[in-house]
Amino acid sequence: MIDSKRLFKALLEKIRVPRVGTVVSFIVLLMMFPFLVRNDSYILHITILALVFAILTSSWNLIGGYTGIPSLSHHTFFGIGAYVSALLAIRVGISPWIGLFVAGGIAGLFGLALGTPCLRLKGKAYIVMMTIAFASIVEVLSKNLVDITGGEYGLWVPPFPDIPIPGVGVINLSGAVRMPYYYIILVIFLFVMYFLYTLIGSRIGFAFRAIHESEETAESVGINTTKYKLLSFFISSALAGIAGSTYAHYILAIAPSSVFGISRMLDILAMTVIGGIGSFFGPMIGAFAITILLEGLRAFGGYRLIVYGILFVTAIILMPGGIARELQTIYYRLRKLVVLETH
């Protein structure tokens, strides 16, 4: 007879593989994903969007979840990144490959420009209002400066140029074929996540969290809060800009309502909160969960956004730590159960 307790324990030992192992297996899974879904264009499309939003959401988590600055204009930096690299490609003819980094840099500088006045504000409500005002101003500008931005109609955006590989052929990134683009976005995603992971584990990341816990205490132990808050603004905005640029060159059309509209910010908040604010993997889980959910909810027709809203509000009341915290709790509870049972 099989001892169920022992089996259970053995299973749990299996689950408790080192973190590196889990991460590597996830990466391998993501690498093989197009083959697993037999190159299904729709599934790949959703996954590409989920990866873009995972970058965007994780970058908000850096400032909102780790540093504790409730910025409600993160979608604006996403939009600035999208418009900068699109306009560079359309008007100046600069390759989107360079535009991607320029977009990140310029979005980061806008982040600094917003962060500087925010430093003086005491209280999170004021930061919320400042960022709402900033987002509204950029939205109005993007609609009114028709000569530059194309106004309400927006812009058609060229795709990333094809990459010729000698002897093999050409990698087509026009978006008509999803697979090449999937790998491009996956590489960017992995780079950004690796960067964020090291950043959060570094002294800088500790400073961010210290500021979140208590600004006075952080200052009293010698953390230059001004510097680190600005750094947080810069990095998170720059990453949002990069996400915006990849979005623009994938969707191939941008408009004020699609990138500067408040609904984009709402998605960021929903993804972060449902995934787990202030945890590294939470926003990624949330980005995937919400992107897939919103597609699945299409069956509800007009009630889709109502269901989404109810889920959002219920999630924040019932599980403020998000899916990430719930998974952690379940895992520890199981482990405790087994440890108690076996000893």
Next chain:
Amino acid sequence: MIGIEAIVQSIINGVVIGSIYSLCAAGLSLVWGTMGILNLAHGEFYMLGGYVIFFSLSVYGINPFVSLLLSVIAAFLLGIVIQRVVIRPLLDTAQWDINIIIATVGLSFLLQNLALEFLGRNYLSVPYFVVGKLAIAGYNIVYHRILIIATSLLLLVACWLVIKRTMMGKAIQATAQERMGSQLVGINIHRVFLVTFGISTSLAACAGALLSPIFMVYPWVGGLVLGKALIVCVLGGLGSFKGAIVGGYMIGIAESLAVLFVATTWQDFVSFAIFILVLILRPTGLFRR
């Protein structure tokens, strides 16, 4: 050249709009002052007021003043339900300040989409409560506009008296000053929060009901109103009831005058630019020392 008549007319319009801004901002400020909460779903209660008056007055033909009362009651009830169900459980969480802000953003989205789905995306119009207009010295003022100014003033004064004179008002003031201390002397702070939130949402609904004959009612109207109420709150000092009232009239008049000089597409740009400037230069408001 802009004539003096146009300017006077603009100032009168500004006072009307300003009354509405004062009502909205006063509620927002009251909740901030007492509970430390920024309610980003505040505009949706304005929308609720507009819809209740539309159905009650335009569809069922109920007396306008009874309709106004109905919209106030509806908003009060929804306000206390939301306070009890959404906000109270979040007050005790670790990152309550960020959590509540995010929750009210979600709530605003939910209420907007509920209105959009069940009440339609049309711009609905409501008739004037009192028909006719007053003519003095060559200026025509519609009675409804006078009604708006009078009702708002009456409500704001009533709220002021409630806060200053009644036991409940004193409990609200005490909770705003020192939450734990008030609990120690036996104030049920959760009841105070319920009442505060209810007053705040009914003020917003009243504003929505009063203004809907002039502006239309539609699902997105709340966002617009919230933006304006935030500007007013910052100008008057967030948490200050008096500041919200003065700020409301100031913004209302300034905006109506600005229409004469700035193209309407740039109007929002101007008001948000002023907003940011105030935040940078006087983050605690114009009136607080």
